[in-house]
Amino acid sequence: MATIQAAKRALRAQLKQRLAALSDLEKLRQSQAVTRKLLSHHRYQSAQRIAVFLSMSDEVQTGDIIRDIFHQGKLCFIPRYQPRSTHMDMVRLGSLEEINQLPVTTWNIRQPGEEDCREEALATGGLDLVLVPGLGFDKEGHRLGRGKGYYDTFLERYSRHLSEKPYTIALAYQEQICDSIPVTENDFEIDEIICAGALEMPEK
Ligand SMILES: Nc1nc2c(c(=O)[nH]1)N(C=O)[C@@H](CNc1ccc(C(=O)N[C@@H](CCC(=O)O)C(=O)O)cc1)CN2
Numbered sequence: 001m002a003t004i005q006a007a008k009r010a011l012r013a014q015l016k017q018r019l020a021a022l023s024d025l026e027k028l029r030q031s032q033a034v035t036r037k038l039l040s041h042h043r044y045q046s047a048q049r050i051a052v053f054l055s056m057s058d059e060v061q062t063g064d065i066i067r068d069i070f071h072q073g074k075l076c077f078i079p080r081y082q083p084r085s086t087h088m089d090m091v092r093l094g095s096l097e098e099i100n101q102l103p104v105t106t107w108n109i110r111q112p113g114e115e116d117c118r119e120e121a122l123a124t125g126g127l128d129l130v131l132v133p134g135l136g137f138d139k140e141g142h143r144l145g146r147g148k149g150y151y152d153t154f155l156e157r158y159s160r161h162l163s164e165k166p167y168t169i170a171l172a173y174q175e176q177i178c179d180s181i182p183v184t185e186n187d188f189e190i191d192e193i194i195c196a197g198a199l200e201m202p203e204k
């Protein structure tokens with residue numbers, strides 16, 4: 001167990017370095033390719049309730065995806081995590097314009113404040129699709145996040161409450177695809193990865 005945590009830590013550091021070396025232009029190019037693939041995906045097209053993250057500078061940029069969600073009249077949910085815990089909710093984002101009004105957390109992520117009363121996806125019918133961030137992914141669907149367990153805990157709670165799992169798609173730069181990711185039994189498996197380049201994932 002301790003060795004898995006150490007291996008995760010080492011891989012996180014390596015992936016952060018690799019991502020820091022990507023130019024803005026390259027990130028834009030890959031983000032556009034990922035967005036295009038996602039928007040033509042049948043899981044996306046049929047989803048009404050979608051959770052998406054507001055991207056940080058080293059993640060696939062989600063702005064155009066969020067714009068499309070509103071254009072298509074789908075419902076948009078975004079993470080609201082509690083610092084110093086593993087708790088995260090997916091709360092309703094009402095419009096594209098709202099994003100710029102959201103406060104920024106100490107980790108420089110926009111999210112509604114604690115006192116801001118919002119519809120929670122888990123309480124109002126769950127999610128058809130969860131778009132998942134992360135630092136690294138492998139072709140088995142294993143994921144390395146930023147090390148706080150927010151998505152693992154959220155998806156675990158989701159299955160406990162709604163007795164099913166939402167479909168999960170990770171959005172990745174090619175540089176985030178690894179040969180293998182060390183995981184524990186707490187780490188959920190992603191159903192699919194969308195990345196700019198070619199990627200073969202075994203059928204689930
Ligand atoms: N865009 C986005 N939003 C998200 C996530 C994410 O991965 N991406 N999350 C997915 O979980 C949650 C936030 N989780 C996070 C966990 C760690 C760090 C982070 O920057 N950690 C510092 C180290 C901080 C420390 O150790 O105290 C770092 O990585 O340098 C950021 C977000 C919810 N919202």
Ligand SMILES: Nc1ncnc2c1ncn2[C@@H]1O[C@H](COP(=O)(O)OP(=O)(O)OP(=O)(O)O)[C@@H](O)[C@H]1O
Nearest residue numbers: 086144145146147148149150151152153156186187
């Ligand atoms: N299902 C769970 N229930 C409770 N705690 C969990 C669960 N999953 C993970 N954790 C806690 O979160 C910690 C960090 O987990 P892990 O290293 O897998 O983070 P991560 O998946 O990379 O992060 P994130 O999902 O926030 O991006 C674990 O050491 C564990 O304490």
Ligand SMILES: [Mg+2]
Nearest residue numbers: 145149152187
């Ligand atoms: Mg994990």
